[in-house]
Amino acid sequence: MKYEPVIGLEIHVELSTRSKMFCGCRVEFGGEPNTRTCPVCLAHPGALPVMNRQAIRYLTRIALALDCEIPGKSIFHRKNYFYPDLPKGYQISQYDQPFAIEGELHVGVEGEIFRVGIERVHQEEDTAKNIHAGESGRIAGSLYSLIDFNRSGTPLVEIVTKPEIHSPQAARAFLNKLKNTLLYLDVSDCNMEEGSLRCDANVSLKPVGAEELGVKTELKNMNSFKHLEKGLTQEIARQMALLEEGGKVVQQTVHFDVASGEISPLRSKEFAHDYRYFPEPDLVPLVASAEFVDEVRAEMPELPEARSRRYMETLGLPEYDAEVLTSSRNLADYYEESLGHYQDAKALSNWVMGELLGYLNATGQELSDLKVKPGQLAALLKMVDSGGINAKTGKEVFAEMCDTGKDPSAIVEAGGLAQISDQSELEALIDKAIADNPGQVEQYRGGKQQVVGFFVGQVMKATQGRANPQAVNELLRKKLSG
Amino acid sequence: MVSHDDVNYVAKLARLKVDSTELDRFAGQLSSILGHVDKISELDLADVTPTSHVIKLSNVFREDAPRPSVERDEALANGPDVERGAFKVPPILEA
Numbered sequence: 001m002k003y004e005p006v007i008g009l010e011i012h013v014e015l016s017t018r019s020k021m022f023c024g025c026r027v028e029f030g031g032e033p034n035t036r037t038c039p040v041c042l043a044h045p046g047a048l049p050v051m052n053r054q055a056i057r058y059l060t061r062i063a064l065a066l067d068c069e070i071p072g073k074s075i076f077h078r079k080n081y082f083y084p085d086l087p088k089g090y091q092i093s094q095y096d097q098p099f100a101i102e103g104e105l106h107v108g109v110e111g112e113i114f115r116v117g118i119e120r121v122h123q124e125e126d127t128a129k130n131i132h133a134g135e136s137g138r139i140a141g142s143l144y145s146l147i148d149f150n151r152s153g154t155p156l157v158e159i160v161t162k163p164e165i166h167s168p169q170a171a172r173a174f175l176n177k178l179k180n181t182l183l184y185l186d187v188s189d190c191n192m193e194e195g196s197l198r199c200d201a202n203v204s205l206k207p208v209g210a211e212e213l214g215v216k217t218e219l220k221n222m223n224s225f226k227h228l229e230k231g232l233t234q235e236i237a238r239q240m241a242l243l244e245e246g247g248k249v250v251q252q253t254v255h256f257d258v259a260s261g262e263i264s265p266l267r268s269k270e271f272a273h274d275y276r277y278f279p280e281p282d283l284v285p286l287v288a289s290a291e292f293v294d295e296v297r298a299e300m301p302e303l304p305e306a307r308s309r310r311y312m313e314t315l316g317l318p319e320y321d322a323e324v325l326t327s328s329r330n331l332a333d334y335y336e337e338s339l340g341h342y343q344d345a346k347a348l349s350n351w352v353m354g355e356l357l358g359y360l361n362a363t364g365q366e367l368s369d370l371k372v373k374p375g376q377l378a379a380l381l382k383m384v385d386s387g388g389i390n391a392k393t394g395k396e397v398f399a400e401m402c403d404t405g406k407d408p409s410a411i412v413e414a415g416g417l418a419q420i421s422d423q424s425e426l427e428a429l430i431d432k433a434i435a436d437n438p439g440q441v442e443q444y445r446g447g448k449q450q451v452v453g454f455f456v457g458q459v460m461k462a463t464q465g466r467a468n469p470q471a472v473n474e475l476l477r478k479k480l481s482g
Numbered sequence: 483m484v485s486h487d488d489v490n491y492v493a494k495l496a497r498l499k500v501d502s503t504e505l506d507r508f509a510g511q512l513s514s515i516l517g518h519v520d521k522i523s524e525l526d527l528a529d530v531t532p533t534s535h536v537i538k539l540s541n542v543f544r545e546d547a548p549r550p551s552v553e554r555d556e557a558l559a560n561g562p563d564v565e566r567g568a569f570k571v572p573p574i575l576e577a
Binding site: 017018019023024025026027032033034035036037038039042044050051052053054055056073075080082083084130131132142143144145146147148149274276279281283284285286287 | 495497534535537539540541542543544545546547548549550551552554557558560565566567568569570571572573574575
C-alpha cells in the first residue's frame with residue numbers, strides 16, 4: 001500500500017516586548033539566573049497578573065498576517081500540570097476561546113505554492129528554564145535540576161496549523177515562511193538557538209487518498225530548520241517501516257537525536273494529558289474590538305508579498321529578483337538602504353543576489369555579520385558605473401570589503417586597482433601586444449575575428465586586469481584592421 | 483459515587499497526601515459536590531451563556547514598561563535549596 005505523510009505544526013514564538021506578559025519584569029535572553037523575577041512570575045500567594053497591552057498588539061499583528069478570523073471575545077484558561085519550571089502549578093493559556101482562528105499561510109515549495117490552514121493563534125506565557133545537573137546535561141539520569149525564572153512569564157504566542165502539510169520539505173518551507181513573516185512583523189527576534197522560536201510536529205501516515213488520519217506521534221522541540229526536516233524524514237521512515245511490517249503506530253511523544261539520527265520515545269510527564277483547564281479567574285476577558293483591530297492593521301509593517309509586488313511594479317525588478325530580495329526582511333532592508341545611495345535597482349539587485357549572497361553562502365555568515373555597509377556597496381557600484389574600476393576588479397574589491405570592511409576607494413587606492421582608460425597608455429600596450437604576436441595578427445586579418453579576445457587577454461595580463469575592457473576592444477579592432 | 487480510586491487519583495494529581503482513613507470522608511464530600519453539579523444539569527440551560535467571569539470588566543491592561551524586579555537573594559529566600567543563584571529541585575524524572 002502507498003502511504004502519504006500528514007504533518008501538523010505547533011509553533012511557539014516568544015514576543016519581543018520589553019516586559020513580561022503579566023508583570024513588569026524585563027524580557028531579555030540569558031543573564032544571571034533569577035535576576036528578573038517578582039512575586040507575579042514567581043507565583044507568590046496573592047500576586048495578580050495584568051495583561052501587557054503591547055503583547056496583545058503583537059498577537060493581533062500575527063493573527064492579521066495569517067489572515068485569521070478574530071472573534072470579538074477570548075478568555076484565558078489555567079492549564080494545570082506539575083513541573084518545577086511552572087511556579088503556579090498552571091500555565092496561563094487559552095483554551096476553547098482562543099484569540100484567533102481559521103487563518104492561512106501560502107508557502108512556495110519547489111516552485112509550487114500551497115496553502116496551509118491555521119487552526120488557531122493564542123496567547124500564553126513561557127515557563128522557567130531548567131538546568132539539569134549531571135553528566136549528560138539531559139533530564140534523564142540527572143542528579144538534580146536548577147531553576148532559573150528569568151524566562152518565566154515571557155509572552156508566548158502559540159500558532160497551530162491544520163494537518164495539511166505533506167512532506168518534511170514542505171514543513172521546513174512553512175516554518176521558514178512563518179519565521180520570515182514574524183520577522184517582518186517585528187514581533188519576535190525568532191532566534192531558534194535561543195528558543196524564541198520553537199517547533200513541535202505531529203506526524204502520521206495514511207493510505208494515499210484515504211480520508212481518515214492515521215495514529216500520530218509528536219516530535220518535540222525541533223530547534224532548527226534542518227532538524228525539523230531530518231527529524232520528520234526519520235519519523236516518517238520509522239512509521240512506514242512499522243506499517244509495512246503489519247505493525248501499528250503507537251500514539252506517543254518521540255525524541256529525535258540529532259547526533260545519532262535515532263528516534264526514541266520520550267518519557268511522558270505523568271498524567272500530562274489531564275490539564276484540568278478552567279477559566280482563569282484572575283484575568284478579565286480580552287475583547288478585540290473592531291476599532292482596536294483596525295488600529296493594529298493600520299500600523300502593520302509591509303509584508304513580504306506586498307514588498308515583492310512593489311519591487312516588481314515600482315522598481316521594475318523581475319519576479320525572481322523580487323522574491324529573492326524579500327525572502328528575508330534583513331536582506332530587503334539592506335537592499336533598500338543601498339538603493340537610497342544608488343539608483344540602478346536592477347544592477348544593485350544583481351550584485352546583492354550574486355556577489356553578496358554568494359559571499360554569505362560561501363562563508364556561512366549571516367547578513368548581520370557582513371562588514372560591508374549598504375552605503376559602501378553603493379559607493380562601489382558607482383565606481384564601476386563611472387569607469388573608475390572595471391566590473392571584474394569590482395568583484396575583487398567587494399571580496400576584500402567583505403573581509404576587511406574597508407571603503408572601496410581605500411582598497412582601490414591602496415591596491416592601485418583603478419581602471420586604465422587613458423587612451424595613450426592603452427595604445428602603447430596594444431601596440432606592444434600586436435608587435436609581439438604577428439601570427440595572431442595574421443589570423444585576425446585572415447578573418448578570424450575571435451582572435452581579438454586573445455589580444456584583450458594580453459592587455460589585461462599586462463595591466464593585472466585593470467584596463468577598461470570597452471576601450472581596449474575598440475582600440476584593438478581599429479588597430480588590427482588598420 | 484466517587485470511589486477510593488478516584489480520590490487517590492485526584493490526590494496524586496494535586497500532590498496531596500491522603501491517608502487511607504480519610505478516603506471515605508473525601509469520597510463522600512466529592513460525591514456531594516458532584517451531586518450538586520448533577521442537580522444543576524437537570525435544568526434546561528440551552529439558552530444560557532456559560533459564565534466565565536462574574537464581574538463585567540474586560541481588557542484590563544498595563545503598558546509595556548519594565549519595572550524593577552526583586553533582588554535575587556530575596557527571590558531565592560523562600561526556596562528550600564539554592565545553588566549557583568538558582569532554585570535547586572530534586573530529579574524531575576525518577577530513575
